[in-house]
Structure formats: C-alpha cells, structure tokens
Amino acid sequence: MVFSINTVPLANLHPFANKTSHPLLKSWHSQLAHLHISNSYGLFRVMTGVDGRPEVIIEGANNRQGPWTEIPFRYKPGNVNRTLPIVAPHQPRLDWQMWFAALGTYHQNPWISSLAYRLLTHQPEVLALLDVANYPFKSKAPAFVRAVSYKYYYSPAATKTPQWWIRNRQEEYFPEFEANHQPLIAYLTQFGILKKRKPEYVEPRVKNALDALRKYSATLEPAHLLWSLFITGLAIIYLRGGSKQAAPSANNNQGTQGKKQQQQQGQGLSKNKSRKK
Numbered sequence: 001m002v003f004s005i006n007t008v009p010l011a012n013l014h015p016f017a018n019k020t021s022h023p024l025l026k027s028w029h030s031q032l033a034h035l036h037i038s039n040s041y042g043l044f045r046v047m048t049g050v051d052g053r054p055e056v057i058i059e060g061a062n063n064r065q066g067p068w069t070e071i072p073f074r075y076k077p078g079n080v081n082r083t084l085p086i087v088a089p090h091q092p093r094l095d096w097q098m099w100f101a102a103l104g105t106y107h108q109n110p111w112i113s114s115l116a117y118r119l120l121t122h123q124p125e126v127l128a129l130l131d132v133a134n135y136p137f138k139s140k141a142p143a144f145v146r147a148v149s150y151k152y153y154y155s156p157a158a159t160k161t162p163q164w165w166i167r168n169r170q171e172e173y174f175p176e177f178e179a180n181h182q183p184l185i186a187y188l189t190q191f192g193i194l195k196k197r198k199p200e201y202v203e204p205r206v207k208n209a210l211d212a213l214r215k216y217s218a219t220l221e222p223a224h225l226l227w228s229l230f231i232t233g234l235a236i237i238y239l240r241g242g243s244k245q246a247a248p249s250a251n252n253n254q255g256t257q258g259k260k261q262q263q264q265q266g267q268g269l270s271k272n273k274s275r276k277k
Contacts, residue, residue, distance in 0.1 A: 001028075002037060002038070004025055004028075005025060005028050005029050005032065005037060005038045006038040007021065007025060008021055008025050008026055008029040008038065009029070009038055048099075048102075048103065051151075052151030052152060052153055052168070053077065053151065053152040053153070054102040054103060054149060054150070054151060054152075054170075055076065055077050055078070055098075055099075055102050055149070055150050055151075055152050055167070056098055056101050056102045056112070056147050056148075056149055056150075056173050057070055057078060057147065057148050057149075057150055058070075058071045058115075058116070058119070058145060058146070058147045059071065059145065059146055059147070059148065060119065060136065060137055060142030060144065060145045061142055061143065061144050061145075061146075062140075062142060062143045062144075063143065063144075064143075064144055064176060068146070069136045069137075069142075070136075071119065071130065071135070071136070071137075071145075072130065072131035072134045072135065073094070073095050073098065073130055073131055074092060074095060074129070074130065074131050075087055075092045075095040076092075076095040076098050076099065077152050077165060080152075080163050080164060080165040080166065080167055081162050081163055081164060082164065083164045086223065087222070087223050088223065089223070089226050089227070089230070090222035090223045090226055092222070094115075094129045097109075097111065097112075098112075102149060105173075106147070106173060106174040110187070110188070110191045110193065111193075112147070112174070113174065113177075113184060113187060113188060113193075114188055114193045116145045116147070116174065116177050116184070117177070117179070117184060117185075117188060117194075119137075119141065119142065119145050120141055120142065120143075120144075120145055120177065120178060120179040121141060121179055122137075122140070122141035128218060141179070143178060143179075144176050144177065144178050145176070145177050145178075146172070146173075146174065146175060146176045146177070147172070147173035147174045148169060148170075148171070148172060148173055149169075149170040149171055149172075149173045150167045150168060150169055150170060151167065151168045151170055152165050152166070152167045153165065153166045153167070153168075154166075
C-alpha cells in the first residue's frame, strides 16, 4: 500500500504519468499526506528536459533580412552535432545562467538584454566568455541580434548521423536589437546596467600583473586548470605528511647514535680510571 501511494508524487514528475495515476491512489495520498508517509522530491524535483530541454539561441546578422548566424557558447547546447563537454569542477556561469533564462522571459532576466547589447558593441570581456574559436563576428560586431527559444532532445540511439541533438523551434525569445536601439538602451539604463561609473584608480603595476595573469589563464581550459591545482594541492599535502613521518625517525636515529656515543665515552672513562688505579 505504501509503495502504491508513493507512485503518486513520483507521477508528478511527468504530466502524462500524472494523468494515469488511479484516483483511489490520489485519494489515499491526500488523506495520508499529514502523516508524511510519502513525499515529493525536494529541490529541483521536476527537472527540465523531461519533455525537452529549453534553450535560448542567440543569433546575429549584418542585415535585418539575414542571413542569421548562431552565436556559439562554450558549454551550453547549441550546435546539434556537438555533445556536452565535461566541465566539473568548473562552473561556467554565463552558460549556467542561460539555462535559467530559458525557463522564463527576457523581461524576467534583464542581464540577457545586457548580453545582447555587449554583443552589439563588441565588448571584448564579454566575447571572451563565448566560444571565441568559432565566433562568427570576430572582426566586426553584428548589426542586429535576436534570440529564439528551442526545445532540445537527445537523438535516438539508432541514429547513424553524428547528430547528438534534435531541436524544435518554439518561439521568439527577444526581438531584433541593434546597438542604437533606444528602447533597449532605456531599458538597461532603468535597471542601472548602463549607469555611468566614476573611474577608479588602480595601481599600474597591480593592473599589469592582473592583466597578464588573466591573459595567461584565458588560454587554459578552466576544468583542466582547476583539476591541476587540486591534484597539486593533494600532492603537497601527501609529501608534507611523508616528511613529518620521516622527521621523528631521523630524530630517533640521532638520539640512538647520541646514546651510543655517550656509552662509548663512559666506557672510555671507566677504563682510564681503572688504569690509574
């Protein structure tokens, strides 16, 4: 009976399965809910992707009539022929935020409008967060950008093509923007995103050192860098532990040798005394 009741919250994970739950089981579940015999899953109990993974695809063009070219990200699904990379323990923040943006509208996520504006103004710090190697507007910023929402599905296992994903276009996510689009500028100004800030003084030597470090680290794959630091830290801890264990044994050896020397000296003194007698 308890197992049967537990199928009710489990069926809530999928709308179709929820419809097939027997009314009697739903009645039992509601009557016994105060006893907490069966419970729904906790945080993120309904994962996106059960009926298709929502994704926002940003496109750019030099002409309003097109052709529109997809702007690639480093990690999130985009190109249907590319599988998802392994990035742990790195947390690609922009790609992660794009997943949340796909769950709502661009009005609920003002930062994505800021992202569109940075693409239109060719801001290098933002472009560095994208798949720079395959970025289609390296020499010149696109004149227009837009975003479209898609649903992504894994390709069937029997598929003989190199296609990892199947995607279906859903609807427009945000309309076509251009760099001098006044409603966009007013919108970002309203949220303080384009707020003019006073330049802060930074020690030139510190700035140059940080710029050099940032430039060097940008050439490394974040996951590889983090794993290298993690393994290096473990190696240091292991070696330090080994040196601490070796130190007492060395001290013991020194102590043993010291005792032997004292004994030998004592024996020598006793022999000298006996000779004098």
